[in-house]
C-alpha cells in the first residue's frame with residue numbers, strides 16, 4: 066500500500082463526498098437485510114397457520130400484507146440508496162482519475178527531451194491511461210465494495226450468530242474457500258489479461274504502421290508478407306484470448322458450486338436442528354438461505370478487491386516512477402528575464418549522455434541582435450545540436466553558452482523559450498486546421514496576422530488553393546501537405562510569434578530554389594532587429610548571412626562571410642562550386 070499513499074491527497078480532497086458515499090453504502094446495506102427477515106417471518110406465519118397454531122385468517126393476511134409492503138419499501142429504498150452510493154463514490158473515483166491524469170500530463174510536459182528518448186511513447190501513454198484506470202478501481206469500486214462487504218459481514222453475521230450460532234458456522238464455512246479461490250482466479254485472470262493486452266497493443270501498432278506505411282508496402286509489393294505477419298500476430302492474440310476465456314469461464318461455476326455447498330449445509334444442518342428442536346422457527350432456515358446467497362457476492366468480492374488493490378498498487382508504482390523523475394532542465398530563476406538576443410558560445414564542448422557522442426568540440430562564436438548567422442556542414446556535424454542548446458533542450462557547463470552575456474542557466478526558462486521561434490528539421494503539424502497550426506506560435510493572433518505570416522513564409526498561395534483555405538484540416542482526418550508546404554507552414558508558425566531569436570534548422574530543404582530565395586528575402590526583412598540562425602546544407606540559404614560557420618565533426622573548420630569563404634580554399638568553396646555546377650546542369 067506504500068505506493069498508493071500518493072493518492073491520499075486526493076482522498077482527502079474529496080473526503081466529504083467519500084464519507085457521505087460510505088455512509089449511504091452502510092444505509093443501503095442495512096435496508097437490504099429487511100428482506101430476508103420479513104421472508105422468514107412470512108414463512109413462519111404460514112407454517113403456524115398450516116399447523117393450526119394460528120387460526121385467525123384475517124391476522125395471517127394482515128401479517129403477510131405488512132411483510133410484503135415492508136419488503137417492497139426496503140427494496141425500493143435499497144435501490145435508491147445504491148443509486149446515490151454509486152453517484153457519490155464512483156463520481157469521486159472519476160474526479161480523482163481526472164486529477165491524476167492532469168497531474169501526470171503536467172509532469173510529462175516539464176520533463177526534458179532526454180526523458181522522452183529513454184522512454185517509449187507507448188509506455189508514457191499506457192501509464193496515463195491504463196495505469197490510471199487501474200488506480201481508479203482502488204479509489205472507487207474497491208472502496209465501495211469493501212464498505213458494502215464489511216457492513217454486510219458485521220450486520221448479517223452477528224444477526225445470524227444471534228439467531229442460530231451453530232448453523233451460522235456451517236453456513237459460512239465454505240465462504241473463505243470461495244474468497245481464496247476468487248483471489249487466485251483474479252490473479253490468473255489479471256496475468257492472462259495483461260498478456261492479452263500486450264498482444265493487442267502489438268497488433269494495434271503493427272496495423273497502425275502498416276496503414277501509415279501503406280505507400281511503401283505497395284511500392285515494394287510486400288502485401289503478402291505483411292498479411293502473413295498480421296495472421297501470425299492475430300493467431301497469437303487469439304490463443305491468448307482463449308487462455309483468458311478458459312479461466313474466466315471458471316469464475317461463475319465456482320461461485321455457483323460454493324453457494325450450492327453452503328445451501329446444502331444450511332438445509333441439511335438447519336433441517337436436522339429444526340427437527341431436533343434446537344431451532345425454534347422454520348423461517349430461520351429460509352432466512353439463512355437468503356443470507357448465504359446475499360453473502361456470496363461480497364465474499365467473492367474480497368478476493369476480487371484484493372487483486373484489484375494489488376493491481377492498483379503496481380500501476381501506481383509505475384506512475385510514481387515517472388512522477389518522481391526530476392526534469393533534467395529546471396527553471397531556477399523565478400523572475401522573468403527579458404531577452405535581447407545576443408548569443409555567444411565560449412569554447413563549448415557537448416556530449417550526449419545517452420550515446421556518449423561528443424557532438425560539439427570547442428565551439429566559439431557570437432551573434433548579435435540584428436545579425437544572421439548561417440551554419441553549414443555535413444550531416445551529423447553538430448548543427449542541430451547548436452540550435453537545441455540555444456533553446457536549452459540540453460544543459461551545458463556554466464558560462465560556455467551565454468545569452469545577453471548571462472549564462473543560459475541563469476535565465477528564466479520561460480523568458481528564454483518564449484523569445485525563440487524554432488523551426489525544426491522535421492516539421493511537425495498537428496491534426497488541426499492550417500490556421501490553428503500557424504496560430505500555435507501565437508494563440509491570440511488575428512486572421513490577418515495568420516495570413517501575413519503565411520505570405521512571408523511563401524505558403525499563402527498554396528493555402529488559398531485548397532477548397533477550405535486556412536480552415537483545411539491536416540493530418541489523419543484531413544489532407545497531407547507536401548514536404549515543402551509543411552516546412553513553410555512551420556516557418557509561418559515561427560514568424561507569427563515575432564520572437565527575438567529565430568532558429569531555422571535546415572527547414573528549406575524540401576523547397577525549390579526560387580521559393581527558397583523568396584523566403585530568405587522575407588526572413589531578411591523581418592529579422593532586422595532579431596538574432597537569426599539558419600542551418601542549411603545549401604549555400605543559397607547561407608550566402609546572405611552576416612557570418613557563416615562551417616562545421617565538421619563537431620568542430621568549426623571555417624568561418625567568415627560568403628565572399629571571404631568562396632575565396633578561400635576549403636569545404637565552403639568546394640560546396641559552392643559543386644552546387645553551382647548542379648544548378649547549371
Ligand SMILES: Nc1ncnc2c1ncn2[C@@H]1O[C@H](COP(=O)(O)OP(=O)(O)OP(=O)(O)O)[C@@H](O)[C@H]1O
Nearest residue numbers: 417419420422424443444445446447448449450451
Ligand atoms: N538526441 C541525441 N542524443 C544522442 N546523440 C545525438 C542526439 N542528437 C544528435 N546526436 C548525435 O550528435 C551528432 C550531431 O548531430 P546533429 O543532429 O547535431 O547533426 P546535424 O549536423 O544537425 O546533422 P544533420 O545535418 O543530418 O541534421 C550526431 O553524431 C548524432 O548522432
